Amino acid sequence: MSPADADGGRCSQVDRYKTSSIAAYDGPRADRYDESLIVRLLDLAVMDEFVLAVLGESLCTSAILDVGCGTGRLLERLAEAGARDLTGSDLTSRMVELSRTRLSPFEVDVELYQGDAETGLPWSAGSFDVVVATGVLHHFYNVKAALAEVKRVLRENGRLVVADPCFLTPLRETFNALLRVHPREGDFHFYSLREVRHLLCTDGWEVERCERLNWWAYGVSANRGSLGVARLNERMRPPSRSVTRPA
């Protein structure tokens, strides 16, 4: 089964993945996320550094959405680097709370929202200059739906920056085979560089950078292009809640 072909007809399978995500990222396990063995073994900062390198000085003037913001690690790093217009969204309310606490010492305009990016983001079309997602792409059961929402909320020529685990090929293929029979902590499919590039290109994104960051991670940046946001709004089903961000 191709992850990009997942559809609503496989409800019970989606439910299994969502349940395993929520079990891993809500409640007490969310509180232990930053201290977990995997987070300590894999230095997640490598993903944040890629995002910062891609954005450069533009991060200070960009409206940035972090999808799947988790405990707010990247949001904090962006705030430290001078970002002033930050928004985070996550599947679980506990992660949103942890991000809120983490960002509270900073004098930045931060909006946080709990919801599933695959079923709709609550912002109007063209709300953000940049969408970032670190350690999240492999969680999406319906990755095309999530990318469509990301595209909708980006302004024309806005940028998506993704960093995610890819591991070495034999390890990735083993993980993916196991995940097809046994969902683990909401992990659905780890992409290779070639797969992620193909996914974005066939979805109309202009891939600017696509590179391996180390043995376990890759980074990609892609431009949304200039298809009018009004046209995208027509194509997308309206999200459950629509929020117009203040100018």
Ligand SMILES: C[S@@+](CC[C@H](N)C(=O)[O-])C[C@H]1O[C@@H](n2cnc3c(N)ncnc32)[C@H](O)[C@@H]1O
């Ligand atoms: C591995 S953690 C990464 C967190 C953070 N981005 C980081 O780099 O530390 C994955 C996060 O994605 C969130 N997530 C998973 N599926 C999601 C979805 N469909 N929509 C929004 N967030 C999702 C999880 O709740 C979790 O907080």
